[in-house]
Amino acid sequence: MGDFADAGTSFSERYAWLRGTLFVSLVLGIMVRCLCIPFTYDYDMYHWAVIIQNIDSGNGLYELFGYYYTPVWGYIMGFIDLLSNAFLSVGEFGTHVSGLLTVEDLENMRHVATVTSPEFNALIKVPIILCDLLVGYTLYRFVGEWTGDRKRGELALAMWFLCPIVIYMSSVQGMFDSFSALLILLSTLLVLRRHYFSGGFMLALSVLLKFFPGAVVFVFIGVVFARHREDGMALRNLALAVAGAVLCSAVILFPNIMEGNVADSLTFISDRTGGFSLNLDTVFSMGGMIVTLPFMVFMGYRMYGTREDIDRRFLTYVLLVLAISMFINMGPQYVIVLMPSLVILICSYDRSYTICWVLVGFGALLSAFTLNNYSLLMSSSAYLGWPSYDVILNGFEWTEAYLFGTNSFRSMMNSVGYAFTGAGLILIFVFYYEDIIVRRHPWAERYIEKVRCFSFRRGRPDET
C-alpha cells in the first residue's frame, strides 16, 4: 500500500486504495454473491444433496443414483462434506414440499419438489464463491506480473469476479464451473511456466472435472514442440506432461478401476453422445463437433509452427479452442471455463475483446436465469416463507405456456440469451481473424471496427 505515515498526507490520499479497483471489485462481488445465495436452482442443488447423502451413507459416488459426472466434482464435494461433518452443523439437507408437487410435471424443464435448505445451499455455494476468489486472485497476480502493470491485474480480477455469469453460477445456481475454470487456468499457467508434469496433471484433472478443457490438448502439445524446437527437449517434456496426466487419471479413477465402474463415471459423456436421435440439439452438437474437432487440431498445428511470440500465441490459442468447444454443447455455465483466458487477453493485449466479455457474460446470464425460472424462489418459499407457493406456480404457468408452436416465453428468452452468447463467441474469432476476413472482404473492416469501438477503448490491439 505504500508509505502513508507522512503527517501531511490527506485522508483521501492515505485511503486511496479503498477506491481502488481491487477493493471495490472484491467488496461489490462478495456483496452481490451474498445477496444471491438464498436464490437457488432446485434441480442441481437437489442432486448435490443426494450426492452428499450417498457419501454420508457410505455408498461412495456411483453406487446410488444421483451422481452423473466424472469423479473430480464428487471428490471436491467429499472435501466439503468432510469439513462440514467435522466443524459445522448442517443436519437437514432439504424437505419435500407437497404444495410444489406440480413443478415436477412440467414438460420441458426438470424441477423437483424436494427443495434444499438455506444452510445446505450456503454449504455448497460458499466453496464455489471461494473458488471465484481464488481464480480472481490468480488472474490478478498473473496479469499484473505478466504485463508489469498492477492496474491491469486489478482489472483482470474485476472482469472475472464481476462477470455476470460467474456470479450467477457460483451464488445462484450453485454450479461448479468456477472449479473447471480454476483447473484449466492453473494448467495453462503451469505449462506457460514450463512445469510440464504438473501442467499435464492439472489438465487431466480439469478434463476429469468437465470435458471442455480437453479442447486445449493439441495446443498444449504444440507449445511444447514450439518451445523446444532447438534444444531437443520436446519429447522429454511432452513425456513429462503425459506422465502427469496418466498419474492423475490413475489416482482419480483408482476407486472406479477397483470397483469396475469406470463406465459409470463416464455416463455423462456417453449418455449425451450415444443413442442418436435427430433433433435440433443433436444436429447442433454433431455440426459443432464437425467444425470444432478439426479446428482444435489445426490450432495445435499452428502452435507447433509458431516461432515468435510463442507465449502470447499460446494464451490466445487456448482461448480460441475453448471458445470453439462451446459450440459442441452450448450451456450457459460452460462459458465460464473460457473466461479466465478471455480476461487475460483483454487485460494483457487487446481491450476491444471486452465486447465479447459483455455478450458472453450477459447472454449466458439471461439463458441461465430463464432456464432456472421461478424455481429460484422455491427454497426461500419453503424455508423463509416468501414468496407463496402460488406465486411460483403461477410464474411457471405463464413462462412455460406455449405462445406459438412449442415456443414459450422461457424458451424464447433462452434463445435470445444463446444468441448473445453465440455472438460473443463468434466475435472472438472475427476479431482474431480480422486481417484475413478484411483481406478477402474489405467492406467488412468498417463494421468490425465499429463493433470493436463498443469496448472500453477504441482502436486496434496493443493500443492500450
Added chain:
Amino acid sequence: MRHDRYILVVTAAIIAAILIGEVYIYTFDGDSTYSASTSMSSDGAEYRVGSGISSVYDIVVSDNGVFSAATEYYVYYDDSYADALEDVWHATGGKVLDQGYYVSQMLHQLDNRGVCATVLNASELRDMVLSGNETSKALVVVSGALPGTVYSGNAADPIVQWINDGGRLYWAGNLLGAFISSADGIATAEGYEELFFGSGTLNGSDKEKAYEEISDNGYLSALSLMSNSIKYSLNPDALSVPHLAIGYSDGVYSSVVLAQYGSGMICVVGGDYSNNQRADLVQIISSHLCYRSVLVGYDGGEVTRGTESGVVAVAVDGTNRYSVYVYFGGYYLEYARCFDYVGIDRI
C-alpha cells in the same frame, strides 16, 4: 519466480483437497458413524441415537396389532424373463432406470436400512414360495409381471397361496397380477383384479399423479414419503379388507396402499419407475409397516457429533406388536434401523 511458487502452492493445495475428498468418500463407514438403540417400557419407546457428523433423525413408532414383521426378505429379478415395465425418463447423463439398475439401487437402499435381501430368479422364486414359513417372509416384485413359474392367474397358483398363507408381497411397476412373464414374453392374466381385491380396485386409467396429502394417519411426513404417482395403484375405498393408505391421493387412488390378503399382506406402490417411488418402497419395507399399522408416536431432532436420547410416549399394549423405526437424514436418508417389540419385549 514468486509467481511460479504461488501457482505451484495453489496447485498442490487443490490437488490435496481433491485427494482428501477422495479418501474421505471411500473410507466413510456408516456403521461406525451412526448408532441407534431403543427399548420399550410402560412409558413408551426410549431411544438413544448417535452420529459422528451432523444429522437429523426421526423416530417412528407404529402399533402393528398382531401382524408380525418379516425376517427374510427376497427380491424377484430374472433378466431372462420379460418384464411389463413402461419406458421411464432418466436424467441426462444418468444411467437408464431399467429393472436391473432399479433392483441394484433398491438392494443398496435396503442395506442402508439394515435389511439384507436375497435376489431370486424365476426358478428360485418358486422354490422359495413352496418352502413354507410364509409369515416370516417378504417378497418384492418390481418387474410389473409375475413369472410363469409361480403364477398363471389362478387362485391355486403358488404365489397366490403363499400370500394367502401369510407371505408379504411388495409390488410396483404395473397392474397387480395383470401379466404373466416368461422367457418368451408377456401374457395377460384373465380376471386378475377379481383374483386379488376385486374389480375396479386398480387404477388402469390414465390418471398418473395425485396432489392431496393423506395426512390423517401421519405416515406421509413421519416416513418422509415423496412419490405422488398413482398409476397402477389401489383404490382403498373399494377394498373390502383391512387396509392402510398412505402418501398422496386424488380422492380415489392412493400412492401407497397396504392391504390384507388372507393371512398375508400386499403392498402396492403406484407409478412407473422413479427414484422417489423406490425411496418410498424401501422406506415402507424397512419400517415394517403393515395394513394394521397405526402411528402411535413420533419424535425427531438433530444430533451433531454426539448422542441424543429421549422417550416417545406410547401407551403400550402387552399383546400388540410394535415397530420403532429410527432413521437419519430425513428426506435424504443415510442410515436407518427398525426395532420390533411384542409389548415391551424386544423380538
